[in-house]
Amino acid sequence: MAVNQETLFIGGEWVQPASSNRIQAISAATEEVLGSVPEGSPADIDRAVDAARNALKNSAWATATPEERSAAMHRFADAIEKRAPQIAEAVSSQNGMPIIMSEQLEAGYTVGLLRYYAELAKGMELEETRPSPLGSTTLVRREPVGVVGAIVPWNFPVILSMMKIAPALAAGCAIVLKPSPETVLDSVLIAEAAEEAQLPPGVISWVPGGRELGAYLVSHPGVNKVAFTGSSTAGRIIAQECAKLLRPVSLELGGKSAAILLDDMDLNAFVQAVPSVSMLNSGMACFSCTRILAPASRYNEVVEAIAAGVSSFPQGNPLDRNTVVGPMASSAHRQRVESYIAKGKTEAKLVTGGGRPASLEKGWFVEPTVFADVDNSAVIAQEEIFGPVLSIISYKDEADAIRIANDSIYGLGGTVWSTDSEHAAAVARQMESGTIGVNGYMPDLNAPFGGVKASGLGREMGPEAIFAYQQYKSIYLMG
Template structure:
């Protein structure tokens, strides 16, 4: 599972790298090197794109009936399911995700995502005939777009890879996947599953690379679409390049979501929901509700409850089933999070955490941290920290809560908590965000997921996603 790798998966073959450069893969819980993998150069990307291009232009995949693609996708699902435990452990070792979370989201949910799109493919409609005002009729066809460059981050590497691979496969596209250097080993397990399932050569190709080579992939002339999940800064650069090329692009970017607590909240239920809605994956989830908005009338009770919850969470090795909060994904990322905590100590009142756990001297751990008396204009309330850091902001009334929630450059997630579901839903409808939860938060298969404003373009996890991997053509029948 954590053995050294020495090849790339290109055209259903284990292809020798073009250089001797490698990535060191580190156990986030111990800081120790566990494996190495080759680092892709431009020549390796050229080979992967060429394989995907051949498979799309000359292979049978794009021309296959949707039900044929669905059958192969189902076999792929079964192969992933058989590796679900290994995938979960591999992810947890690399990025520090608690094993309880990776088992559910990188194992079970990821396999379910692929199976879901197999079902979408199996029920895909053929060409549609529409009335024509100027002729006899119009035939509207939806064809696969072509070669997709899928660029995947380190925080949910399996699910976020398949969130692009699955709809692309359903549409009939071929894919070149660039995983993050920090989470490479899981991509080998996915490649082995694809090979076992009989996914045709060139349909899926994996080339781990750094940012410069990733930029080369984005602008490659053999690529027809880019699908990216990552930081807003990187997303803007990709959007700029794709805009110049008039190349379709999907961007799932950062967030600074608000969790709005109403006066009639069941405070115990809210506290129980924090780990999933506000601090999932050690705070390393783009939709986490890291701004907690509490009414002035119960502000102190909310602060005490959130601080108590943060202080009670078990911090430890990502592979321990008792662990609630694992390490940050890398030493560099821990330093970034700690920089924000230092800033927060100047801007607000620290009520929980704020340092490194004293009993853990190895690995990249940060205590779950809570700040109170936070202004919505504070740096810790404006910028995405991507760690276990919560900011509690007070508000006057519902209109003030909505104003504060919407006063952000981001619009990805969020939640509203109340004993009155209808009231909470009314407020949720006023929040400018691509998604929002009521008395909880978790993306759902079949429902569009994505952001507005600086949180991105496009939607994933839903049947509508397939259309972003298709080209639409109208054939006017005049006589």
């Protein structure tokens, strides 16, 4: 039965939207309507920003101690954890993420991330005294940057939201979050958790909508900082607007990451890791290693092993616990992925996949696809496809592998595979990327995550993320 939400969570309560427009949530696997929510409007954003500003001036949040913020965040985590099964199912039903993955990441990892920042908040020092070389003393304070406007995409809607919410709350900010119209049902559940946790009114509001609404939020005069995850194209537009406004912005953008398979790698271990390293969320992950760099001496062996492994991945209903590759998140996105596959067939050798699975009549499915004999200058090797499409590229020696890996406008993720982990780490140090895994890949809660080059600005996660939601004030004590 479809779930239809009639109100928006703004200012700590469920309120009637300013317009009658609605957003339908569609199942990526069945193409059926799952439910609908109100579509936010500029008037709803105005209301949410006003509530956020009021929370920072007049609510208990404005005077909360670090310990009180921590306690509120732990209550929030408890309320999310209670809803974990529903959250995982909502995400998988909407965007096609395999349920095993949504349980681990969208539910479990989200709770862990919120608790991590709750603990950091508890011990946070907001003020320090520094002696001056001139003989006086200065108080250096860390204060909340203010109201945060956050925009998140559809591929990991919950964890990417929490990567902004958690450090912002730890810093004492208030946040207005705009979910993607492709994934809206999960945000209703998170809002219900915020209400149950009794976060002060206005600390978090959710206003779903499309690009125009996002642009309105980015340029809103009541917003003090923007946090965005999405495409590099959209990120550049947001960066330009924030530059004009002299508004701080953090951008977590696209990627075209490389997996360097050194000649001594355990090939079987890599093939087993492909679902998490190269086809996480059916390839709809910004850090996926979709360029596979294989040594010329083992190239044919690598192609055969990867093709065999990929062609064996179970594909189907994302709510089936055996599914490894689900559907694309929307019909339009499947068309985008298929256009890249068509281009790849003119640039390289199609080894496996390349079409739609014949056994799945409904849903926006694309077969897991592998191309061999790919030149790194090819379109499929340079542009972010955001689907289950791998390009296997041959390299001559280690220096050549590093050169190819770095020959990209992106620099977000990457992996190095070797039976000698110290050697692999030495190679990783030479890669132009913000994050790199050795014999695997999983972002660490306690380490900064983000990219270089066209992959973004700033970092999320780790204690460093809190600094992006704070500003410094120096008070000079002259006598």
